[in-house]
Amino acid sequence: MSALERSGQAALSRPVRWRPGRTALLLLAVVCSVLLAVGLGSVSISLPETLRAFGHGLSGQALSGSEVIVWQLRLPRVALGLLVGACLSVCGGAFQGVFRNPLADPYLMGVASGAALGATVSLVLDWPAAVTPVAALVGAMLSVALALALARSGRRFPPARLILSGVVVGSIMTAIGTYLMLHGEDRLRQVYSFTLGNLAFGGWAQVRVVLPYAVLGGGLLVLLGRALNVLSLGDLTARSLGLPVERLRLLVIVAASLATAAAVSYAGIIGFVGLVTPHLVRRLWGSDYRVLLPISALAGGGLLVLSDLLARTLTRPTELPVGVVTTLLGGPFFLYLLRRQGQIE
Amino acid sequence: MKLLPFLLPALLGASSALATTYPLTLTDDLGRKVTIQSEPKRLISVLPSNTETLCALGVCDRLVGVDDYSDFPAQVTKLPKVGGLYNPNIEAMVAQKPDLVVVSKYGKLAEPLTAAGITVVAVNPETFDDVFSKTQLLGRIVNRETQAKNLVIQMRRDIARTEVLTRAAVRKPTAYYEVDPTPYTVGPNSFIGVLLSKAGAVNIIPASLGDFPKISPELVVQKSPQLILGLDLATAKARPGWAGIAAVKSGRVLKLPAELETILGRPGPRLPQALAGLARLVHPELFR
Numbered sequence: 001m002s003a004l005e006r007s008g009q010a011a012l013s014r015p016v017r018w019r020p021g022r023t024a025l026l027l028l029a030v031v032c033s034v035l036l037a038v039g040l041g042s043v044s045i046s047l048p049e050t051l052r053a054f055g056h057g058l059s060g061q062a063l064s065g066s067e068v069i070v071w072q073l074r075l076p077r078v079a080l081g082l083l084v085g086a087c088l089s090v091c092g093g094a095f096q097g098v099f100r101n102p103l104a105d106p107y108l109m110g111v112a113s114g115a116a117l118g119a120t121v122s123l124v125l126d127w128p129a130a131v132t133p134v135a136a137l138v139g140a141m142l143s144v145a146l147a148l149a150l151a152r153s154g155r156r157f158p159p160a161r162l163i164l165s166g167v168v169v170g171s172i173m174t175a176i177g178t179y180l181m182l183h184g185e186d187r188l189r190q191v192y193s194f195t196l197g198n199l200a201f202g203g204w205a206q207v208r209v210v211l212p213y214a215v216l217g218g219g220l221l222v223l224l225g226r227a228l229n230v231l232s233l234g235d236l237t238a239r240s241l242g243l244p245v246e247r248l249r250l251l252v253i254v255a256a257s258l259a260t261a262a263a264v265s266y267a268g269i270i271g272f273v274g275l276v277t278p279h280l281v282r283r284l285w286g287s288d289y290r291v292l293l294p295i296s297a298l299a300g301g302g303l304l305v306l307s308d309l310l311a312r313t314l315t316r317p318t319e320l321p322v323g324v325v326t327t328l329l330g331g332p333f334f335l336y337l338l339r340r341q342g343q344i345e
Numbered sequence: 346m347k348l349l350p351f352l353l354p355a356l357l358g359a360s361s362a363l364a365t366t367y368p369l370t371l372t373d374d375l376g377r378k379v380t381i382q383s384e385p386k387r388l389i390s391v392l393p394s395n396t397e398t399l400c401a402l403g404v405c406d407r408l409v410g411v412d413d414y415s416d417f418p419a420q421v422t423k424l425p426k427v428g429g430l431y432n433p434n435i436e437a438m439v440a441q442k443p444d445l446v447v448v449s450k451y452g453k454l455a456e457p458l459t460a461a462g463i464t465v466v467a468v469n470p471e472t473f474d475d476v477f478s479k480t481q482l483l484g485r486i487v488n489r490e491t492q493a494k495n496l497v498i499q500m501r502r503d504i505a506r507t508e509v510l511t512r513a514a515v516r517k518p519t520a521y522y523e524v525d526p527t528p529y530t531v532g533p534n535s536f537i538g539v540l541l542s543k544a545g546a547v548n549i550i551p552a553s554l555g556d557f558p559k560i561s562p563e564l565v566v567q568k569s570p571q572l573i574l575g576l577d578l579a580t581a582k583a584r585p586g587w588a589g590i591a592a593v594k595s596g597r598v599l600k601l602p603a604e605l606e607t608i609l610g611r612p613g614p615r616l617p618q619a620l621a622g623l624a625r626l627v628h629p630e631l632f633r
Contacts, residue, residue, distance in 0.1 A: 042561035063589075069563050072586030129526060129580045182432050185414075186610075193527040193559075200528065200562055203585025317564040318554055 014229075016290050023285075023295065030302035037078045037309040042317035043069055072203065080202035080210065081308045082301035084263040085273055087214045089300025090293050091256035092274030093281070094221040097228040097289055098252045099159045106260040106274035109166040109253060112195075113173035114143025115264040119194045120177045124184030133206075133265035136194075140261035143169050148253065156246050162253070196321035197270030199308050206266045217259025218297060224252060225290035232287070272327045273300050273307075276334045283337055303330060363490040371482070374450045375467040382464070384488045385445035389427060389438055392449045394613035395468055396421055398480050399447070401496055401614035402489040409441040417615070439463065445486070470612040473539040477501070480614070496614060503617030504543070507624050510631050511545030518597070518627060520546035521565050523575035524557070528565075532556045536612050544624040545631075546572060566590060572627060573598040599626055 039050055045066045053070035056063055063071055091106035099108070107113075118139020122132040150165040151157055181191055227248055230238045238245050260274075277300040278292060285295050307325040314320060370380045389410040390396040396415035399408065405420060410427045425441060428434035430452040438446060438454075439461050448454045450467045458465045466486060470479040477497045484493020511517075522531050522541055531538040533548045535556035541548055549568040550558065562584065565573075569591045573581055578598040581587050592598050601609070605622040608615045625632045 041563050043563045043567045066567065068586045068589050069566050073563055073566060076585055129576075130583065182429065185429060185431065187525075189529065190525050190527055198527065201526075201584055205583075205585070312561050312563075317561050318558040319561050320559075 014288065016288065017286065018291055019285055026295065026298055026302070030298055030305070033302050033306045033309065034078055034082070037081070037305050038070065038074050040309060040313055041069070041074055042312050042319070045070060076204045076207050077199050077202045077308065078305055079204075079207045080267065081199055081305040083207065083210050083214045084199070084267045084270065085277075085304025086297035086301040087210075087218055087259045087263040088270065088274030088304075089277035089281075089296040090218045090221050091260045092300075093278030093289070093293050093296045094224070094228060094252050094256050096278055097232055098249055099163060100232060100234075101159070101163065102279070103275075104163070106256060107170070107264075107269065108163065109147045109257050110143035110170040110173060111140045111257055111260045111264060112269045113170040113177065115140040115261060116191070116195055116269060117143075117173045117177040117180075119268075120180050120184075120187075120191045123187045123190050123194075124180050126187075133209075137261050137265040139173070140264055141257070143173055144253070144257040144261070148250075157249055157253075159249070162249075193321065194268040195323075197268040197323035197326070199267055199322055200312075200319065202266060210262050210266055213259050213262030217255045217262075220255045221252065221259075222293045222297070224248070225288075225293050228252070228289035228293075232289070269323065270304065270326055271323045272330050273304055276330045277303060280330075280334060280337060363494070365485050365488040365490060367488075369485065371466070371485075373467040374469045375455055377455065377467070379464065379466045381445065381466070381486060383444075385443075385464075385486065387441065387443045387445070388487070389441060389443040389446040390415065391427065391430070391433065391446065391452070391454065392469070393417070394470055394611040395447050395479075395483065397611060397613040397615060398470075398483050399487065402480075402484055402487060402492045404487045404489060407487070409443055410438060417611075435461070447483070447486075471536060472534075473536055473612075473616075476536075476612045476616050479612075500614065500617050504620055507617070507620050508543050511543065511624050511628055514545045514628050514631060517545050517547050518571040519549050519568065520572040520574060520627065521549050521568070521570040521592070523573070526576065526580070527559055528562060529557060529559050532558060537609055540609070540616075540620050540623055541574075541627075543620055544627045546627045562587070571595070571597060574601060574623075574626065576600055601626070 039047065043066065049066055050070050053063065053067035056067055057071035088106045092104065095104035095106060095108050096102060115136040118135035118137065119132050122135035127135065147162070147166045147169040148157065150169065151161040153161060181188055227243060230241055230243050231245065231248065235245050278296045281292055281296045281299055285291050304326065307329055308322045310329070311320045311322040311325045365384070367383045368380050370378060373379050386407055387409045388399065388404065388407045390399055390408060391412040393412065393415045396408070396411050397417055399405065400418050400421065405418065408421060408424055410425045411421050413426050413429045415421050425437060427437045430449060433452060433454055435457050438458065443463060445464050445466065446458055448465055448467050450469045455465045455467060468479050468483060470476050477500070480497055481493045484490045520541060522537060524530060530550055531541070532550050532555050533542060533552045538548055538556065549570045550560070554560070566586050571591045573592040576598065577600040578593070578596060581593050581598045587593055605619065608619040
């Protein structure tokens, strides 16, 4: 057995370290964010009324007054935030692993610009509102398919080529979208708003649509944690340990892109969560993907719920685009952690 | 009656005093001091509302170019197109050899055109009152002050006619006006907001939120307006929690007719028509 293989075996047999203290703290923070997000909003609703809404909603009774706001607007919005944040963070983490690139994010394969183009086409052509998320989903998946087809080299998908074709396909989609926007100037703000993310109309129906994609895609990625650990050692080692590297890479890309595309179609492009969350988690929990991915899901969901809460309460009853909040919230915190970590090392 | 012989020349004198004297110096909507040397004969307008105003003032035949969106009155559609706000075709503008280009204060056209030696004036009607003051300003610029004055009087008269009707309405519905499904709406002091209240509706949006706020859908559910304008019933019903809103229950959710939507976006001479169209939607019972 070569030294390479030995280090690979060592990585494989490493025990899972969950850091229970930190995990419990994170769980608590996420639960608090969720409770706050359901309780607070652009409209003030008293605690008893919120609780009553819960009771009536769970038992399927008729809702009255502000109970509608709690049960049909806030709760699904929070649920969608959790799902989308979790989705983006897991996909971001998996992409960073599979491409061994710290700048990889869930939109790497052109998902974001493809979705934006789909939404732009639908908005500029004035298709019915219900079609827009479908168009976004189709656009996102077409982009990924195109990027994969262009990156293919025989039966292989070399990471550098994947990243490059993803970026270039993304740029082309953005250019087409911009061109279309100029011809539908009055839809400009709607398109722009899509690119900044928006959970405002996330209802139970949207949650039901996104849920299976998120669970299947995200769940698959979490299950692949061990394989991603091996892959992080390099293609050569992974191959020598019998890992079907190409098929694994393709599987991760397809699963992550599908989950991201589903999330984007309803929530728009919410930047930064998927890029930064895995990094934050890596710094606090280590880089074992078996821990990194599930913790990222939890942290990303919490971060997005918290950001959305701020987005709709800071200037209430008006709203800020949630993408602006995620960046303003996650960015400085990330930089702080980066600096602190640097001093320790 | 004996005064008449004295008054008449005075009146005539007053109307002839309305002729613009050039060079005319004014401060435009970009805050620039602009001097117009002589009565402009070759005009380009890059804002649909200004195009409509210029034509209503009777100088449509002086236009030698308009932006891509100017489409009223019909004759301007035959003019050379000089692009839009975000993709202006400056070469096409210069090629028309205009002696005045009326621009928007957005879009950054003033600098390159001025550099090309063309006189540029930025005129941007935005509020309800702007429509009248900018009409008179344009009248001064193109030496049609009397026409501008008459146009403003005519517009005010037509607006008053609708207002008298809606003021008599017994019940004024509370209303939510959606500009786009982001969702953006209009505050009561915005151009559309003023028209909405003149049409006899009570805007659910407080003035403190500004003229063009991006609001939370929670607010609309809480206020439960009796009338929703700007989207269709199916869309409203499909939104989480909106099925219980008074307007959705009673079916008073109306997408604006395309023509009305266009003129509502144009603070110009068709303002009375925009108001009448809106009033018809708010109070159909008054227009039977």
